[in-house]
Amino acid sequence: MSFMQRIIDFFSRKSTVTKGGGDKAISKQKAGGKMTARERIAALLDEGSFHEYDLFVEHKCQDFGMGDKELAADGVVTGSGTIAGRPVCIYAQDFTVAGGSLGLMHARKITKVMDHAIKMGVPIIGINDSGGARIQEGVNSLAGYGEIFYRNTLASGVVPQISVILGPCAGGAVYSPALTDFVFVVDQISKMFITGPEVVKTVLGEEISMEDLGGARVQAETAGNAHFFANSELECFEQIRTLVSFLPDNSRNKPAIIEQKRPKASYKIEELIPKDSKIPFDVRDIVRAIVDDSEFFEVQELFAPNAIIGFGRINGETVGIIGNQALFLAGVLDIDASDKIARFIRFCDAFNIPLLTLMDIPGYLPGSDQEHNGVIRHGAKVLYAYSEASVPKITVILRKAYGGGYIAMCSHHLRADFVFAWPTAEIAVMGPEGAANIIFRSEIMAADNPEEMRKLKVKEYTDKFANPYVAASSGYVDAVITPEETRAAIAHALQLTRNKQEARPDRKHGVPPF
Amino acid sequence: MSEQQFCEIALEGGTYETRLTKKFTQRKPYEKDDPRVIKALIPGVIAEIDTQVGKAVKKGDTLMILEAMKMLNRIKAPQDGTVKAIGVAGGDKVTKGQVLIEIE
Numbered sequence: 001m002s003f004m005q006r007i008i009d010f011f012s013r014k015s016t017v018t019k020g021g022g023d024k025a026i027s028k029q030k031a032g033g034k035m036t037a038r039e040r041i042a043a044l045l046d047e048g049s050f051h052e053y054d055l056f057v058e059h060k061c062q063d064f065g066m067g068d069k070e071l072a073a074d075g076v077v078t079g080s081g082t083i084a085g086r087p088v089c090i091y092a093q094d095f096t097v098a099g100g101s102l103g104l105m106h107a108r109k110i111t112k113v114m115d116h117a118i119k120m121g122v123p124i125i126g127i128n129d130s131g132g133a134r135i136q137e138g139v140n141s142l143a144g145y146g147e148i149f150y151r152n153t154l155a156s157g158v159v160p161q162i163s164v165i166l167g168p169c170a171g172g173a174v175y176s177p178a179l180t181d182f183v184f185v186v187d188q189i190s191k192m193f194i195t196g197p198e199v200v201k202t203v204l205g206e207e208i209s210m211e212d213l214g215g216a217r218v219q220a221e222t223a224g225n226a227h228f229f230a231n232s233e234l235e236c237f238e239q240i241r242t243l244v245s246f247l248p249d250n251s252r253n254k255p256a257i258i259e260q261k262r263p264k265a266s267y268k269i270e271e272l273i274p275k276d277s278k279i280p281f282d283v284r285d286i287v288r289a290i291v292d293d294s295e296f297f298e299v300q301e302l303f304a305p306n307a308i309i310g311f312g313r314i315n316g317e318t319v320g321i322i323g324n325q326a327l328f329l330a331g332v333l334d335i336d337a338s339d340k341i342a343r344f345i346r347f348c349d350a351f352n353i354p355l356l357t358l359m360d361i362p363g364y365l366p367g368s369d370q371e372h373n374g375v376i377r378h379g380a381k382v383l384y385a386y387s388e389a390s391v392p393k394i395t396v397i398l399r400k401a402y403g404g405g406y407i408a409m410c411s412h413h414l415r416a417d418f419v420f421a422w423p424t425a426e427i428a429v430m431g432p433e434g435a436a437n438i439i440f441r442s443e444i445m446a447a448d449n450p451e452e453m454r455k456l457k458v459k460e461y462t463d464k465f466a467n468p469y470v471a472a473s474s475g476y477v478d479a480v481i482t483p484e485e486t487r488a489a490i491a492h493a494l495q496l497t498r499n500k501q502e503a504r505p506d507r508k509h510g511v512p513p514f
Numbered sequence: 515m516s517e518q519q520f521c522e523i524a525l526e527g528g529t530y531e532t533r534l535t536k537k538f539t540q541r542k543p544y545e546k547d548d549p550r551v552i553k554a555l556i557p558g559v560i561a562e563i564d565t566q567v568g569k570a571v572k573k574g575d576t577l578m579i580l581e582a583m584k585m586l587n588r589i590k591a592p593q594d595g596t597v598k599a600i601g602v603a604g605g606d607k608v609t610k611g612q613v614l615i616e617i618e
Contacts (some may be wrong), residue, residue: 203583204557205607222537262618278530280520305535329538330523330530336537364527368544431527 019056019073023094029096033434034167034189035233036339036474037077037092040127040170043089044237045081052079052110052286061103064136072097074106075130078113080122083244089117092127095167100130103137107144114151121250123160125240128177129167145172152179155348159250162240165190165216165226166233178225182243182299185216185226186236192226217302224303224336242297246311246318247351254352255318269483273424277466280326283358284308287321290356290487299344303337309344311353315487315491320348323358324409326399333405334365335378342381342512345389354392354494357416361405362431370492378406380513386414392497394490397421397468397477402431412476417500418493420486421468421477428470432462454513549592552615554582554608558582563604565615569597577615580608 018038020026026036035043041050041195059066059070059074075097080089091110093100110126117124155161156179163177166183168191168498177183177192185192192216200206200213212218220229228243230236248255267289274281288294291312298310306329309322322341324331348355364370364379386393386408395409395416406427409418421427429435437444440457447453464470471477481489520531561579565571571591580587595617602614 205609206557278528280530280532326530326532328533328535330525330532332525362527362530365538366526367541368540400527431525433529434527 013408014055020094021071021098024163025096028499032189034095034129036096037094037127037129040164040166040233040237041077041079041090041092043234044125044127044240044428045083045088046085049081050079050090051081052077053113054078057105057427059103059105059134059137061137061140063138065068065221066136068376071103074109075100076102076106076109076390078109080113080116083241086122086244086249087120088123088125088244089113089120090127093130093167095129095131098131098134100167101134102130102141103134104140104143104144106134107141107147110144111147111151114148114155116226117159118155121159121252123162123244123249124155125162125164126176126180127164127166128169128173129165130173131168132171132173145176149179152176155347156181156204160244160247160351163244164236164240165192166220166236167191170194170196170214173491174225182228183219183226184228184230184236184240185219185361186233187216187232188220189214190226191232216261218413220300221302224300224340227300228280243311244298245420246313247353251350251352257316258313260313260316261293263289263291263487267294269486273398273422273483277424277426280330282327283323283325283331283360283398286358287312287323289483290314291319291321292316292491300340304334304340304358306331306334307341309338309340314356314368314487314494317494318353319356319490319494320344320353321356321358322410324400324405326360329365330362331360331366331400332362333379333382333408334370335373335375336380338375338378339371342385345382345385349385349389349391352391354388354394354497355386356490357393357395357410359395359397359401359406359409360399361402361409362400363403363405377513379404383406383414384512386410386416388512390500390502392494392500393417394497395419396486396490397425397427399424399426400431401425401427401471403428412478415502417497418479418489419477420479420481420489421472422483422486423468423480425468425471425477426463426466427477432458432466435465436461524613549596550595550617551613552577552589552592552613552617554580554610554612556582556587557610558587558608560602560604560606560608560614561586563600563602565597565600567600569583571595571597571617578602580614590618593617 057074076093078091091113161180162182163180174192191210191214196209219226228239269289272285287296296312306325308325393416414417436457444450444453468480522529523532559581561581563578565577573593575591576588578589598616600615600617
């Protein structure tokens, strides 16, 4: 072959493979409102930044007539590119090629790009759109999944791992996203489940649609497996780019410090808290009144709304924010909220992101449903995660700080570096009504008018204990500050803790109450 | 979600105005287990019934067989007694928690 022929041959090979599953499969993919694997990568990454690897990888299966079947790029596009100029590794399963099914070589392409991300210390993004295991490849396909899961675990806490579900992701395949840090879903497109509706029907006799069993909304709202919900693939990619902007490339680095901006004037912190401690407010407005440009990037917005988690910046520096949301269930800690908070703390700690906790907690959710489903062990995750975290920990007590909830939400006792309290803070063993009922029980019962006496005693307790000064008198609160001073106090605390070092006992690893 | 009305929730330390979540409102109220009422632990099909109403049974006697997950599960008497009622017939499809048999 002449030089020119070789070049022509190369382009012809390349164009065949980059067509994926061919025109018919592609138009079917698009009819479902979905982009192709290569379109997705192009839309997510900086324009023209994608470099593909392993385009000419082929499957090795000879069984079931697979020997003569050509599967373009073995059904997955892998490579690297940039997001806002920062390198990332990426793969996207190509549903147009054999339904994006995962065979041995398909898996090897994925693990190769994952190894690359770990070695180079850059985030890894996986776009999932696959019918599952390639049945013809049998146990080799299972081996492929196992190799991916193993690397997800190795990469955990080393580089940020992002999963994007843009099609079906069923059976064992769901465990790769589940092992990663953030899962993105798109309404009507994403489907995740261990066993699909057909099996559910045969085994259990339950009739349930794919959407109701494991659609995007269910995953984001009910199951909590997804962290971000979008209405379109393009909106999803925008969310991913925003998330990446808050994160460092790997656990050896800190997130980039960008130009600082003041919060927007429309969020007036002093006007946000209601006078009555029983009336709720949206804690996200407090966040917006504190962070740069009032930009709060919320994580798991739809799941366990009684707690909020997300990213913001203070003086240009990324902060992981955790808050009790009185707007839902009075802001109690329950199983789902504990799970949500604990995982987020561990992510931030792994990637050198300081933690800011906004406390307004009445306690834990009572009930057999919570107790029987293990609120004890799930709630313990929050204590563990906060205690274990060695990043800067700053806590602001806004209002309620009662009982075990007070301890759990990054009190001094779990080694918060700074605990600030507003004058509206109520730091006490329990709410005044509950406490008065117990402490003054005999006096209330003996009174001529028990109801009057109860009210009197509740007031007495409230006046004496429902404030920040009892805790402050023991040094459990470092400073009582006004709402207006909050941003400056946090900013200074962040500056002071920038080079924080904290010793930990020598051990292989702790044993968190998973 | 934001249009949802505020309602009251009572916690250990007091009562608060707040919104409820779907999961909270749909949670199952606790019911005390009655050992005399045998319920299906798993959904399946009643393969056979080995007793009848009014019959005396001893603890451990097989009362019926529930076929589920490709297994034949023997449903045994939890205590000595008499069969008070049988809630299913052979061949019935049963859901999880459905009452199968009552003993007194």
